[in-house]
Amino acid sequence: MSEREIEVWGAVEELWAWLEGQRTHDGLDGLLLRVLKLSEEVGEVAQAVIGATGQNPRKGASHSWADVEGELCDVVITALVVLRTLTPDARAVFARHLERVRRRSLASGGA
Template sequence: MEETWNTVNSLARKLDALSDRSDEQRWTLQALKLQEEAGEVAQAVIGALGANPRKGFSHDWDDVRKEACDVALTALVMLARMGGDPRRFFEEHIRTVAERGTGRSTPA
């Protein structure tokens, strides 16, 4: 996982270095990029199901998996671009979600 976070943080630094926009503008644009990637997952699912009569079976389920990875990576890069400690924030959030799923209460 260390290599993953190194890559995420490196991508965030590179993107920020290429931008002259304010923090909030960069974060907003990254959120829009995340939405674009989610749309590509939907497009791949439609293609895997052959649900577009014009395109037929244009994708397979591995394409869907790849697009889902793009969504996850884009979201992690967004966290990194927003500052703080994205890894800690993400891991704490995962713990909170996992505890909700098990019915255990979280300590205050």
């Protein structure tokens, strides 16, 4: 499947369904653990940036900017799956919010 053929929300739905089948904690605990996964992924972005810039003297340049890109993608995927966990209408919720942010940002003269 090429990059152009991947339908984001279909993939999010598949990943969500797979995670639901693997769930070991239900209810609020399961939701909170899924939300916490975002923090883990953001930490991996920070680790990759530190590695790409060689800021850890013990490890040196341990990552590339391509690693940072991949970690950022993991953050986005995780966030969309968490949103789907909160609501089956994640696609519409995200579209409405993105439009509000776009309008607010562009109205402020930022673009």
